[in-house]
Amino acid sequence: DQQVKQNSPSLSVQEGRISILNCDYTNSMFDYFLWYKKYPAEGPTFLISISSIKDKNEDGRFTVFLNKSAKHLSLHIVPSQPGDSAVYFCAASAGNYGQNFVFGPGTRLSVLP
Amino acid sequence: EAGVAQSPRYKIIEKRQSVAFWCNPISGHATLYWYQQILGQGPKLLIQFQNNGVVDDSQLPKDRFSAERLKGVDSTLKIQPAKLEDSAVYLCASSLDSGLNSPLHFGNGTRLTVT
Numbered sequence: 490d491q492q493v494k495q496n497s498p499s500l501s502v503q504e505g506r507i508s509i510l511n512c513d514y515t516n517s518m519f520d521y522f523l524w525y526k527k528y529p530a531e532g533p534t535f536l537i538s539i540s541s542i543k544d545k546n547e548d549g550r551f552t553v554f555l556n557k558s559a560k561h562l563s564l565h566i567v568p569s570q571p572g573d574s575a576v577y578f579c580a581a582s583a584g585n586y587g588q589n590f591v592f593g594p595g596t597r598l599s600v601l602p
Numbered sequence: 603e604a605g606v607a608q609s610p611r612y613k614i615i616e617k618r619q620s621v622a623f624w625c626n627p628i629s630g631h632a633t634l635y636w637y638q639q640i641l642g643q644g645p646k647l648l649i650q651f652q653n654n655g656v657v658d659d660s661q662l663p664k665d666r667f668s669a670e671r672l673k674g675v676d677s678t679l680k681i682q683p684a685k686l687e688d689s690a691v692y693l694c695a696s697s698l699d700s701g702l703n704s705p706l707h708f709g710n711g712t713r714l715t716v717t
Binding site for chain 1: 643644706707708
């Protein structure tokens with residue numbers, strides 16, 4: 490039973506354009522969400538987070554949007570750069586359980602020069 | 603700041619053998635995690651330590667997996683005996699504390715292949 494879903498296994502985007510990575514969750518108790526980026530042969534690296542009290546959080550080229558009613562969040566990267574090519578994981582946690590994050594299966598982003 | 607160190611990077615063993623992985627977290631990080639990442643899936647939490655105490659081991663297959671963090675710093679994860687389905691990348695992560703505003707810092711992982 491996948492509580493966190495990333496239905497697009499892969500995504501290709503032209504350099505300079507917007508990349509939109511999507512994530513859906515089923516557990517209504519989730520109230521804190523993170524995005525991680527992973528390069529081959531390396532561990533995931535924290536990118537950006539959002540709490541359920543917000544619907545948007547921005548950090549430079551990265552913006553995460555949260556739609557609680559739809560149980561959906563998305564990561565926007567603008568403008569996309571070749572160095573953004575990596576696997577992106579969405580993760581969610583229920584506050585009561587601290588850092589017990591449930592990860593999605595990941596989306597592989599390829600930014601084409 | 604030095605990152606989370608893990609060893610070995612790769613390990614190949616036969617089923618029913620035993621294996622151990624080692625993790626040294628970022629200095630000062632009280633919370634340490636072991637994750638299992640099977641190919642094509644996201645990381646799955648196996649065990650979480652706060653200092654040298656276990657916070658959550660609900661998804662650890664305790665009949666074959668064990669982990670310890672005796673001095674509240676580095677940690678070892680052991681599998682005995684290994685099964686084919688244990689083939690995965692084992693990721694260690696640490697965070698300053700268990701609060702939600704403490705992001706996890708991951709090591710590069712140990713890729714285990716069980717034949």
